[in-house]
Amino acid sequence: MTLDTKNLKNKKNLLAFSAGVDSSALFFLLIENNIRFDIAIVDYNIREQSKNELAHAKALAKEHKLFCHTIQAPMFDTHFESKARKFRYKFFESLIQTEGYDNLITAHQLNDQLEWLLMRLTKGAGVSELIGLEPVTHRENYTLVRPLLEYSKDELLIYLKENNHPYFIDESNIDVKYERNLFRKQFSDPLIAKYKEGIKRSFDYLRKDKKSLEKDFETIFTEKKLKIIKLHTISAKIKAADLSLKELGYLLSAAQRQEIAKEQTLVIGGEWVVEIQDDLLYIAPYRTDSMPKEFKEQCRILKVPQKIRAYLFKENIHIQDLP
Numbered sequence: 001m002t003l004d005t006k007n008l009k010n011k012k013n014l015l016a017f018s019a020g021v022d023s024s025a026l027f028f029l030l031i032e033n034n035i036r037f038d039i040a041i042v043d044y045n046i047r048e049q050s051k052n053e054l055a056h057a058k059a060l061a062k063e064h065k066l067f068c069h070t071i072q073a074p075m076f077d078t079h080f081e082s083k084a085r086k087f088r089y090k091f092f093e094s095l096i097q098t099e100g101y102d103n104l105i106t107a108h109q110l111n112d113q114l115e116w117l118l119m120r121l122t123k124g125a126g127v128s129e130l131i132g133l134e135p136v137t138h139r140e141n142y143t144l145v146r147p148l149l150e151y152s153k154d155e156l157l158i159y160l161k162e163n164n165h166p167y168f169i170d171e172s173n174i175d176v177k178y179e180r181n182l183f184r185k186q187f188s189d190p191l192i193a194k195y196k197e198g199i200k201r202s203f204d205y206l207r208k209d210k211k212s213l214e215k216d217f218e219t220i221f222t223e224k225k226l227k228i229i230k231l232h233t234i235s236a237k238i239k240a241a242d243l244s245l246k247e248l249g250y251l252l253s254a255a256q257r258q259e260i261a262k263e264q265t266l267v268i269g270g271e272w273v274v275e276i277q278d279d280l281l282y283i284a285p286y287r288t289d290s291m292p293k294e295f296k297e298q299c300r301i302l303k304v305p306q307k308i309r310a311y312l313f314k315e316n317i318h319i320q321d322l323p
Contacts (some may be wrong), residue, residue, distance in 0.1 A: 001159050003029045003083055007136055007145050011102040013037035014069075014095060015087070019053040022107035024167035025156040030105070031064060037105065040069040040095055042088050042164055044076075053168050059168075081178055089249065095144045097169065107158060108133050109148040114188040114199060115180055124254035129242060132205070133212050139247060140225065150200060152192050213239065217281070221288040221323050224315050228323060229281040237261075237281055243272050244283050248272070265307055275305040280323070 008030075015030065017039040018025045030037055041057045041209045050310050064184065071091050078085040092104055095305035099309060115133045137144040160167050176182040196308060207319045216236035223230035225248060241260050242252050245268070252260075256268055265275040267286045275282040287310035304319050312319055 001025075001029060001151065001155070001208045003033050003147050004135070005030075005035055005147070006181045007143065008035045008037075008103060008105070008147075012100060012147075013103045013105055014037045014092065014099075014101040015105045015257050016092060016169070017057055017058050017068075018107075019168045020151060021157050021160065022109055022112075022148065022171050024165060025151075025159055026107040028062070028075045028160075028163065029147075030286050036115055037221050038067040038099075038101075039071065040071075040092055042071055042072045042073050042084075042091060044084060046075075047171065049168060049171075056168070070293050075182070081180065086237070086249075093141070093173060093234050101142060102142050104139075105147065107148055108146045108194070110150060110200065110203075111184065111188050111192050114192060115201060116182050118183050118187050119179065122274045126242075127206060127213055128240070129246075129252075131206050132246070134207070135249065137287040140222070145150065149203075152196055153189070154193070163320065175234070200294075216240075219244070221321075223317050223321075225285050226311065226315075226317060227281075229283070230323075231279050231281055234276075234279070240281050241283060245272060245274075246280075248283070265305065267307065273305075275307055277303070277305050282308050284311040287311045287314050289314050 004286070006267055007114070013030075015023065015027060015037050017027065018041060037204045039057060041055050049304050058068045069091075073084065078113055095101065095186060096104060113133045114254060117130045120129050120132065125309075132148060133149060134147055135146055136242075137146075159165075176185055195264075216233045217229050217240040218232045219227055220230045224239050227244045227248075229244060231237055231240060232237055238257050238260050242257060245252055250269070252268070259268075260274055265273075265278075267273055271286055273282070273286045283303050284307075286307070289309060289310045295313055296309065298304075299306075300321060302319055302322070304312065304322065313316075
């Protein structure tokens, strides 16, 4: 198996590791390609096997002279998948900030990519939303790299077995009470097994179409979690908002995209401000902190949209620097 490492060489890399098939295959492929990296693993403490996986991760890191970051997650009584994901990425991003990693490497593969597409398809989505997993995604303080998107789960499993590399099977991944597992069992795995090569080509075509669709806007200013996007056509605001919020870790629903189409200023999910002013789209976390009169007056003079002002003040972003 070959691995595209151009985004990983001479960088400080962190691998999101679980000891399962995907991340284990990626671990050994990175070793084979002489890529330096550390690993981070989360113990959700919901399976007896998780302690063995944690011990295995530590031993593997020690054997290959890597650092293994670990954390114990709290118990999530409801919405396990979404809460676990938020906790996991908060952990990774805290390590990136404190340890100075350039890249976060994840082991998403072809089956994951098809699962995403099918799940978004059932909720209503355009091309950009359907292609949720990109090989390289630039986040605020790091780059998210997914080197395995062209390989199926079966191909990774064959690689591990042929090379006698150790891995664990997470039994919770077959529990169909989780929506993703249901899609995996009933749809994506059977489709990949029968139509793998065609599906690979389709994702290549869709990525090219996505690039073409995104030509109608460009991000012209970013600081912390503030984004200012210049719209070349006003109809591009939904697409621009959707992609920008996705980069910030928030996924829009179909109803929220319809709201953005109709409104000039709104708060999404109680978390994010989306405001249109002339041909500029402003996106920032929603804050309600009090502000001094002088700051408010400066914002008024400089025509800074109202709902983003509290975030600018709280984060000490100089409004004179805004486009």
